[in-house]
Amino acid sequence: MLRDTALILTSTLDFSEVTDQILMNIGRLVPHDAATFLLIENNSAYVARARGYDPSLEINLRGFHVAIAESDRISQMLRTKKPVLITHWEEHGVWDRISGMERMHSLVAAPILDEEEVIGFLKLHSLTANFFTEEHAKLLQVFAAQVAIAIRNSRAHEQAQSLAVLHERHRLARELHDAVTQTLFSANVIAETVPRLWQDIPKPIQTQLQQLQVLTRGALAEMRTLLLELRPEYLGHIDLEAQIRQLLDAVKARKVITVKFTAQIDVPIPVPVRVAFYRIAQEALNNIVKHAHASQLQVVLTTHDDCAQLIIEDNGIGFDDNDKHAGFGLHTMSERAEEIGAVLNVVTLPQGGTKVNVIWEITKED
């Protein structure tokens, strides 16, 4: 009998199917009126599945959380890793919160152990007092060991699947990047070369060719930025100056705007600060492209003494505190600044335009 259930339990790797199988098969070993399967998460146990109760009770139970400290029985099983048997269940404790439970008069429960760690519980209830025996408790514990294996397998399977998805995403990102970048680079080389081959090039064509260059450079920059979004673990590897230049290339392809960028980095900027500055620049430039109506943009990235500073200034229409888009962008930026303990200042300038100023200072601790 036990071998049958083991076979059934390990026949599927899908977690919810596994838990369904558990509750469907448990009755073949230990008869009962109702069964609950609980899983531990942080400092509480929650009802992952319930079966055999009347429908309203089942609904009330679903997802029910019990803080471990609230339940003596659960605390006891966590400590002893042994089953619990209550022949006359009268004090229902936390379970009193669920109407219908008061009709249950005896219970047997066993911890589910993964290696030496309790990861959940199986609880069986009976409407009859004095229904369960020590033998039932022993059987339930053996069953719980099978359950542990089934859970472990299905969790490992889920983890492996999400890793496989991650791998596939990386592979796609690389291939897309490689293919599109090759094409854009070729287009860019040609757009830059043609004006040199053709000496007396008419002015309008010259302008168009220049625009073509700006577009291809912009698209190359967008491609690289997207690749970074698909593989955010590479964010820590970025060269901030090159990366901001890239964001600006993308801006130039989207807007007719004069861009001035100066960078003076004399001391290395720590990785989290680089990432936060990059994200702030991304957000600020996004706002400029979408809302600012600016014709000029100036970006300054500097380090001095123990500070790193980024200023992004435009001559657009400024922002309105009540505009919810602007508000959202500002919120994202200030969160980024807060994460690294930097000071962020965003103001509408008296002459119009917006100035984003972020300063990060090494905090000296003695």
Added chain:
Amino acid sequence: MPQTPNIRLLIVDDHDMLRSGLALFIQTCPDLSLVGEASTGQQAIEECQRLQPDVVLMDLIMPEMDGVTAIQHIRKHFPAIQVIALSSFVDEGLVSSALSAGAISYLLKNTSIDGLANAIRDASNGKATLAPEAAQALVNAAHRPPIPNYPLSNREQEVLTLMVQGLSNNEIAENLIIGVSTVKKHVSSVFAKLGVTSRAEAVALAVRYHLVAE
């Protein structure tokens, strides 16, 4: 001031349009002359032998023989030829393997044609050029905290490789024809040696630092 071409160049890339675009651009540089093209690493080696160019512009990701292998071969057999790696990617592993294979420079496929022309001239004089992103990748590699107790034993290496492929302990056990408990022992010593606490972390580390062959 008319100049006679004095730097002989070979372009290696599997992308036809890219080669023809670069060929067009080289026409505009009087001191550079394009002597040949190749679309695989193997062809590049043959053309180097036949043409003895001064500088090779080498793509890294190509079918059949990849760029890094070709660079190794070219530098070993024709040490006078300088190779510039020209790639879409700046992965740490790729930058350092191209340079240790003997490439003098590493440029990205977002460089301007003037930047490219100057890098070719510099390479012919034995001067290196690194794209800022490539330089950053090298700095990161140098600053990376050493992996505690690396290297792994052969068995641990095999287990890690299968973990990266997404196999569960049971599947790894089947694959290597060993017991699940033995697999678990190897997995925990892999964790300890890599200084990680979870499977996902171990796999991420292995992928990032190219600890297993892909």
